[in-house]
Amino acid sequence: MKKYKKWLLQFLIVIVIFFGIRFYQQQNLITGVAPTFNQKSLNDESINLASYQGDPVLVHFWANWCPICKAEQSNINITNDYYKIITIASFSQRDEIKKYVSDNDLNWTVVYDSGNLIAKKYGIKAVPASFFVNSKGEIKFTEVGYTTTIGFLARMFLFD
Template sequence: MQIKRPKRKTVMQFMMVILAIFIIRAYQQQDLTIGMVPSFTSHTLTGELMNSNPLPDQAVLIHFWATWCPVCNLENDNIQSISKDYKVLNIAIQSGTDLDIQTHAEDNDMKLDNIINDQSGSISRLFGVKGTPSSFFVNTKGQIQFTEVGYVTTLGYRLRLWWAGL
């Protein structure tokens, strides 16, 4: 029995796709804020006042997403799962009015008490966000320990938040 090996051309194409993904990710992450988390305060869709202050005993996730983003919609269940155990600031950018976002959130089983509408784009500019979804993992000292642009698994979120909370 002879094992069929992939042709060199197929391997090279696969490597080019991987390289392209890394280049795109590097571009999207080049202007993201690092160091201390920028300070901001905003109201959620339910009117609750939320801020970017760190918690003394737990890491915080600041997550930028959009209603029109298919990757964000795919990742929604991961964020909802994480928000049961961690403080999550779920910031909607370029997604319309509060009512538009609330309708989207209700249709997709999202919690409303941690969603902030960044309609003006001021918070996303503060963090240097160019692409969605973008996630910032803030440690207990208020420093951004990890950043991610693109899809992250629930396990990936949990591990980064656990590490940032040490």
């Protein structure tokens, strides 16, 4: 019985730590109308979030050094076949991001967030972070951490 109580206490401590970290990561994420930005993609294409109004869009923050972001790449690729996606590379250097995109054949729009200005607007503390923006430009759902393909597709479908 003593072992059971000790195991239960350890389990509860892990759960509290897990939810504490999740709360910390998400506490400053913005809600409501998505902050607009006008930035160049790595292909020197002008990307303006306001121009996506009328369509749901996934605004996804990531970094090249992030193992969870790398694990999520195939999920983003598949989601990109069905919905518009703007990925924002933050907390990294531009040349590193360009090399990473080239080496990994990423086929989605990548915006380099110079000085992490866009990440600050969105309240990002950790990557990956995703903002599901509906066709009216409103953030309907946010997620920090790994998201499956089904998770991306379901949220995009449900929250538009």
